[in-house]
Amino acid sequence: MTSGDENSLHHSVGLLGISAGSLLLTVNSYTFTREVPLIPSTAVGVLLVVLAALLAYAGVRRSRKSTPLFVSLCLAISMLWCSYGLNCILRGQGVLPKADDFRNTTVPGLAAFSLALFILGVVGFLQKDVPPAVMSCAISLACAHDIAGLYDVAFGSSATAGNHLIVCLVGLYFGIGRVLDFLTGGRVILPGTQVPKSQSGGRGQSHGGNVNDSAVVGLISNMISASVFGCRLLGVSDDLSVGQVPWLWVAGVYQLGVCVFSYRSFDPPAAVFFGFASVLKFAGGYSLLYRTWQTEEPVFPVPLLVVFAFLFSVLALFATGKSLLDGLYSLFFTAYCVALACHPRGFFGGGPQGVDVAVFVASASMTLVYSHNAKAGFRIPTGEGTVKTLFSRTALFKLRRAKDLRHPDLGYSKYADAEGLGYGCGLLASFAIAKAVDPQAPLATVILPWVVVAGGILQLIPGFVAFSRGKTLESSAFVLYGIVWIIWGLTRYGGICGTARGFHLAVGIVAIMVLNCFIVFSSLFLSVAWFFYSLTFELVLISFLLDAIDATPVGYDTAVAIIFGVVSFYCFTSALFNGTFESPRLPLGSPFLKLSGIQGGKNRCPHLPARKASSVKQIAEIMKNGGACGIPTDTVYVLVAACNRPDAVEKAYNTKKQAQDRPMSLWISSLRQLEPAKHLFHPILWDFMEAAWPSPISVVVPRGWARCGHLSQSYRRSGHHPPRSGLRQAGRQGRWGPLRRAISGEHCFYCCGLHQDREWEHWILQSWHCSQISGLTDPGESAKESKSGSDQHGLRGGKTFPATAPGSRFEWKAHGQPRRPSRGFVRQWRIWHRRGRCEALKKRKGFGDVSL
DSSP: OOHHHHHHHHHHHHHHHHHHHHHHHHHHHHTTTSSSOSSOHHHHHHHHHHHHHHHHHHHHHTTTSSOHHHHHHHHHHHHHHHHHHHHHHHHHTTSSOSHHHHHHHHHHHHHHHHHHHHHHHHHHHHTTOHHHHHHHHHHHHHHHHHHHHHHOGGGOSHHHHHHHHHHHHHHHHHHHHHHHHHHTTTSOOOTTOSOOOOOGGGOOOSSSSOOOTTHHHHHHHHHHHHHHHHHHHHTSSSOOOGGGHHHHHHHHHHHHHHHHHHHHTTOHHHHHHHHHHHHHHHHHHHHHHHTTTOSSOOBOOHHHHHHHHHHHHHHHHHHTTTOHHHHHHHHHHHHHHHHHHHSTTGGGSHHHHHHHHHHHHHHHHHHHHHHHHTSOSSOOOOOTTHHHHHHHTOSSOEEOOOOOTTSOOSSSOOSOOOHHHHHHHHHHHHHHTTSOOOTTOGGGBTTHHIIIIIIIIHHHHHHHHHHHTTOHHHHHHHHHHHHHHHHHIIIIISSSSTTOOSHHHHHHHHHHHHHHHHHHHHGGGTOHHHHHHHHHHHHHHHHHHHHHTTOOOTTHHHHHHHHHHHHHHHHHHHHHHHHHEEESOOOOOOOSOOOTTTSOOTTSOOOOOTTOHHHHHHHHHHHHTTOOEEEEOSSSEEEEOOTTOHHHHHHHHHHSTTTTTSOBOOOOSOGGGGGGGGGGSOHHHHHHHHHHOSSSOOOOOOTTGGGSGGGTTTGGGBOOOOOSOHHHHHHHTTTTOSOOOOOSSTTOSTTOOOOOOHHHHHHHHHSSOGGGOSEEEOOOSSHHHHHHOOOEEEEETTEEEOOOSTTOOOOOOSTTOOOOOOHHHHHHHHHHHHTTOHHHHHTSTTOTTOOO
């Protein structure tokens, strides 16, 4: 299945899944007033949860593919139906027996989604994305009518069913359009049913930079939690109950996903922010859940909330580097944590609920701004680039350049560095255990969500991300610490062990301490910061051990929390600071110990991991200083040396076995390196090389160009690539001399190894008069053939040397003589004919007499 077919499939699954859910709710709304509903409430809830999972899958697969509105719509409706479905299940199981209970639990969530989906619908109409916009507005009106029906029975549910029926009709129209497009091969396309195509690189970046498609979903999650507590303050709901827990916890789960996708979009401040915000939602849901088995309200740890407010304020400072609006929005959560710390009732107090109302308004405004600016000609100003402009005027601070996702990745990791989230969550968990807990009633103090979610689950995320980035030690540490926090949190603060203390509980902690000792020893080879971070965590484990044997000294937990918290805060700040600024940098310290061959002295041969950009920079510095290095290719290692260092070239040449029979190849990484010999190239050839770079096209250039400039002394050690065909060998000998060819790789001009798409390649071929090009290499049908270099065509003196490789698609003749296109070009011609480009192509030289 091609990429276009996958995009069409996921887009269709998303919209048709929304229509299926609306059809279910239409039937349920029309039979809602019956004594015995046609579909039981539990069945409706289960079906909605299943459809929510399907929509989440479609939204995730379409993320980062120039369809931000579709992604936001699928994930938002998935979140709505998952929460609403869980409420229906609770109602069907008798947890919400009264009509007022069901109204108090569903109205806050429906109100938040009614506004959020209306915003998405308006933005969809502005962006001329009609089917998703109509669906979004219709479901928004359905939520509003559902609220009215819950408060006034006489209002009925016909309006709700009618809005859902509109969604079904739009889905039916879209389905018919996709079927016609498939049956007619794209000749019949109904208006509004064509699937948006992904831009090059898989990004929808109409204004440059990286777009975080999932940020809107995180903002909608903040609207949900703020609506749950804000409606209680405004009197919309009578009380806070267990039925509102699904709204909070589902929003928290989706924000964890947004955190991961933010790292995938190389937006670490947003990832840390949504990770911290999800902890608040799990803590709020736990507070509501606690009231189901206890009449009194839980106790909240004040020092933890103060530290949390401080972390949000530091995060807001670094978020201004992206835009001033992001930094201002983070300050709302700083105020929210301060309000929670100041009020003894926590989430149930009037002060925090008043801040929730302000957060709801701010989140709705940010949703409008983010969804509109994601893909629009006119952007709402957010202060983006203001801080960058300010720091650009001073030489003291240099901001780090944001990674463009359209560029190829160095290595296999496609995620930003997530260590900052791990440090911050470890800081929160350490201050959570500093609060004294009654062993008889451990659940009465809200410690469990901070330890299990912040210290456990959120530390697993940077552990997995660090593993994908090749950081084995950091990954092992974060995963181990996350598992320890989860186990100890459930055992100690979840009431599993109760009041039991003794040898069996202590043995497990001792085993974990031994494992952490290996991490402490290994961190001696990493950095000073990591050594102290792992060493102070050993003090935390000692605190667990003393608690297990019931021998904790007075004040020891507080002292350990402060020590570990100071180290964690420095690491957290350094991760954010070094990720924002290229210079200066907060020092992490050099390793205490160094092994020869890994990080030895300057006279040692460094063995560097090829996946890290720092390793490539170090290799480049060694080559600039006249060193010879070994780098891996597809099959073997090769020795490389800089051409402007003849002694290094001679050294690498003498190192080879049978060097006379296997001369060295010449690699270039930029056309600027050919500037000294530019006068030897034909102007048309030079212009073509500038237009085609980088590409899988090979060019045969005149002999002797490398003798010019700084390559003259290294020229005698470079040879030509032996032809793979006797026919081509006979034709080439005596015509051009040695060819400059490099092993397949992205640093080579002659065969760069980047397998571009066919449409771009045909554009290159048809934008130039091929009779004026000295030569061209076609990569063939696959990337493997593009690396073989066996389908090269030589053009000289009006003669043709056909390629013997099966991947070739063209046969050329010089001097503008007519030529017959191959089957591959015929297929491309027919595709372009359907797109209205046939007339433009006929004007190209040599293609006017082609009949298909």
